[in-house]
Amino acid sequence: MTRNDTSRDAAExxxxxxxxxxxxxxxxxxxxxxxxxxxxNAFQLGLPDLDLLRASRIPFRVRVxxxxxxxxxxDFRDLxxxxxxxxxxxxxxxxxxxxxxxxxxxxxxxVLLPEAQVVIACFNPWSLWGFQRLFHREGNYPWHGRFxxxxxxxxxxxxxxxxxxxGQMSCYVPPCVTEKWLERFAFxxxxxxxxxxxxxxxxxLQAVKRVHGLRLIMPKxxxxxxxxxxxxxxxxxxxxxxxxVVARNDLTG
Numbered sequence: 001m002t003r004n005d006t007s008r009d010a011a012e013x014x015x016x017x018x019x020x021x022x023x024x025x026x027x028x029x030x031x032x033x034x035x036x037x038x039x040x041n042a043f044q045l046g047l048p049d050l051d052l053l054r055a056s057r058i059p060f061r062v063r064v065x066x067x068x069x070x071x072x073x074x075d076f077r078d079l080x081x082x083x084x085x086x087x088x089x090x091x092x093x094x095x096x097x098x099x100x101x102x103x104x105x106x107x108x109x110x111v112l113l114p115e116a117q118v119v120i121a122c123f124n125p126w127s128l129w130g131f132q133r134l135f136h137r138e139g140n141y142p143w144h145g146r147f148x149x150x151x152x153x154x155x156x157x158x159x160x161x162x163x164x165x166x167g168q169m170s171c172y173v174p175p176c177v178t179e180k181w182l183e184r185f186a187f188x189x190x191x192x193x194x195x196x197x198x199x200x201x202x203x204x205l206q207a208v209k210r211v212h213g214l215r216l217i218m219p220k221x222x223x224x225x226x227x228x229x230x231x232x233x234x235x236x237x238x239x240x241x242x243x244x245v246v247a248r249n250d251l252t253g
Contacts, residue, residue, distance in 0.1 A: 006097045007065055009141035011049040017179045022202060023050070025170045025189075026121055029204055030090065031055035033166070037117050039087020045076050045104075046094040058087060076104045081111040091120045095153070096145035102156055109160040114211040118162060121204050123147045128174045129201035150203055162207040169193065169200030 013019045027050075034042070034056040042058040044051075048068035053061040062071030064079070074080050077100060089108050095101035108118050123129055125147035136143035157164060172192030173185040192200060 006141065007046070007048065007068055010047055010093070011068070013141045014047075014050065016177070017182060018175055018177060021173070021182050022171055026092070026202065026204075027052065029168060029170065030092075030119065030121075033119055033204075033206060034058075034088060034090065037088045039113070039116065041086050042088040042090070043079075043081070043086055043111075044090045044092070045108075047092045050092070052090055052092055053088075056088065077107060079107045079111055083110050084113050086111045087113060087116045089116075089118045091118065093121055093123065093142065093145075095120070096123055096142070096147050101148065105156055105160055105162075109162060109209060112209040114209055117165075117206060117208050119204065119206050120153070121202060122150075122153065124169070124198075124200055124203050125149050127172075127199045127201045129171065132175045150198070150205075153205065157205070157207050161210050161212075163210045164205060164207045166206035168204045169197060169202070170204065171201035172196070172199065173201075175201065 014023055030052050031054065034053060037056065037058070039058050040060055042053055042056050042061045044053050044061070044063045046065055048063045048065045048070045051063070053063075064070055064072060064074050064076070066073055066075065072080070076094060076098065089112060091104070091108065095104060098104055112118065123133075123142055123145065125133070126149060130147050133143045133145075133147060154164060169192070170189075172188045173182060174188075176182050176185065
């Protein structure tokens with residue numbers, strides 16, 4: 001399945017009851033997270049029909065994909081973006097549907113400025129949603145994707161110099177297809193974080209690009225060091241009374 005097909009299927013799926021249920025939890029998390037990230041350039045890779053940067057205060061915000069309402073078209077594995085130029089990159093369910101997710105992360109790490117951030121949303125294979133995927137691998141979005149477990153993704157980020165600073169699990173209800181059954185299982189969302197915290201259908205991660213060895217450049221000070229004559233003389237330790245007289249003469253002479 002091509003990236004264009006995946007984007008089209010994703011747009012249709014997010015209009016279903018289950019897709020709306022996920023978006024009702026994903027959008028508030030992203031709104032809250034990106035609102036506190038500052039800079040000049042922000043990129044959303046994937047899901048171009050959804051504005052997941054709507055709460056960002058970064059002036060230049062653009063959606064990137066191979067089709068749809070995008071700012072520019074590009075392959076995520078080879079972004080036409082200058083290195084060390086992005087302040088924020090959002091990856092909403094991109095890695096699970098790529099043949100080379102590590103290359104996408106490598107590109108994200110390349111374009112990020114030092115101390116810039118990436119926010120990732122992924123389907124969790126260790127969940128009821130992951131269990132559902134076992135029976136629908138040849139089906140439509142999102143079940144044909146290759147869900148990535150959280151420890152593996154954390155390892156990839158660490159290897160690329162991306163330090164995890166936040167995250168959250170979400171969507172604990174079974175992946176039902178009707179509003180009626182989603183409402184019946186709504187109680188599982190309230191209990192999920194307490195009773196099965198690693199079993200959310202979706203997880204979010206926030207990471208910062210760390211560049212080791214950078215030094216803070218200080219301004220050149222214009223004040224000159226004080227001359228030696230203005231320095232107070234250090235007191236001398238004396239052992240005998242006559243030594244004290246010699247010491248006083250040294251100070252006054």
